[in-house]
Amino acid sequence: MTTRGGAPAVAELDLEIPEGAIVMLIGPSGCGKTTTLKMMNRLIEPTGGRIVLDGDDVTDVNADQLRRRIGYVIQQVGLFPHLTIAENIAVVPKMLGWDRNRVSAWVDELLHLVGMEPKEFRARYPRQLSGGQQQRVGVARGLAADPPVMLMDEPFGAIDPITRERLQDEFLVVQQQIAKTICFVTHDLTEAVKLGDRIAIFGHGGSLEQYDTPDEVLTHPANDFVAEFVGSGAAVRRLSLLSLSRLELDEVVVSTGDVPTNGHAVLGVDDARRPTSWQHMPGLTEPPPLVTVPLSGTVYDAVDLMLDSHTPLVAVVDDESQPRGALRWDALIGDLRTKGRLR
């Protein structure tokens, strides 16, 4: 709890963050989400209450020592302009007294992890990098001490939408490898839904309105505030949470030559059973163009492809390009109406 000019920015908050999870803190401006984050590493000292990290109260330990154990990534990145990329990443390991060889090997590993070629970038200065590249380095620097906990304050907020989406995807891949406990402040609900294992929605004055999984927040908003915050796009946002592998897909008949017409959609395949084209479509004289979507994708991806290629159905294929079924536009509308079936 902390006070800023009389009224506390965060008055009362009880939040438990499970190990290895990404928790998204989201809410309107001035709701205290950043204050909450900064209290966790004591950049802002709480005026009361307890913040417990791994069993220890953070206010009991030296603040500088504490922060070296907590990765910190901010929107403005804050790379030191007078240090090279490698030196920027090496700041905390050097403070922790690692020897030079270990530091330089680790810096290279981190650069690889965030998708940057060490040979090319190690010796560059921050000003020679694009915004997206700088934030990759920012993430690498946050990970430099291999901290169990990462605090991220709108790290992708100032980056153009296309790069932001790519960084988010990469971030999820990296998190699968490193499994850190991450506290992530954002004002972008799409980002919160995409990245979060859990979402904490803050109201004005730092009140916690709802703390739950993205799916639950979108389908069962706890109160009017959350419902309004989640807004009218909730149904569409949910599509991106729904993996195709969780759906019951329509069966397709696979054919290598002749066209049997028994009322099913018929998918033409080559010798390796990879789809080549639709050969027959019930009710249509001309079969639509073949569009495939990977089984690992989401319903959102499938809908996106349907709209994009003006086709009423997509073929779903697995990692080996084998057909696993089809998703029809009208089935999709039916499925979404019956929430229960999907869960």
Add this chain to the structure above:
Amino acid sequence: MTSVTTAPAGVTAAPGRPGGWLWRNRDLTIQPVIVLVGLALVFAYMSTQRLDSVEQRILDPAGLLARLREHLLLTGYSTVVVIALAVPLGIALSRSAAGGFRTGVLAFGGFMQALPPFGVIILLAFWLGAGTFGATVALVLASFLPVLTNTVVGLRQVDPTLIEAARGMGMSAWRTLLRVELPLAVPVMVAGIRVALVLNVGTATFGVYVGAGGLGVAIDSALKLGRVEVAFAASAIVAALALLIDWLAGVSQRLVSGRTE
């Protein structure tokens, strides 16, 4: 932090060639060329004049060298003292805790700066006695403000998000100052020191009136004895010295700012 390179990765430029550091800073050669040409012209003119014994004594090379040495020592002492006092004070004033105190001290600094050095040097001689010490104190007062202001300004203009990043990753306040704030403020601070240095070279000429020697001695004797040409030559030497020291400071300023541009 171990190695410092000014050239971007993959760009290796030979010195003096287009793209090299010397080539990019070729404008720095203009000032010493002008100074040397000017000095040569003064010497050429003086060698056409027939000097009497008085004039010869004033322009005696050995004597002039001794005066030059006094002059440089006076400048050096005062500049070192200014740096030793104004930089730590500037650092202290740049902390956010200094708040309103900062404005007060800078206003007082402005007041000190407004005092004419010629008057101060003589007043201080009454108080501290004639000699190098009093003259040094006067020079310190005259050149204190540029170093102080630039230290404060240089540190205050460091992007606050860099300081937040540094603290957030576990640097202590002291370490943040040494590793982040000061390196980024150095170009502005060096600019202030350059101004102080040039002020001191000029003001040290008044050292003659309080028995602190310096090149002012030659100018003063020539004026008292009505030897206008000699006074002109001695003044030209002081001017050349100031310009050369300014040039050296400019070169070092370019060297330190090249890293953070």
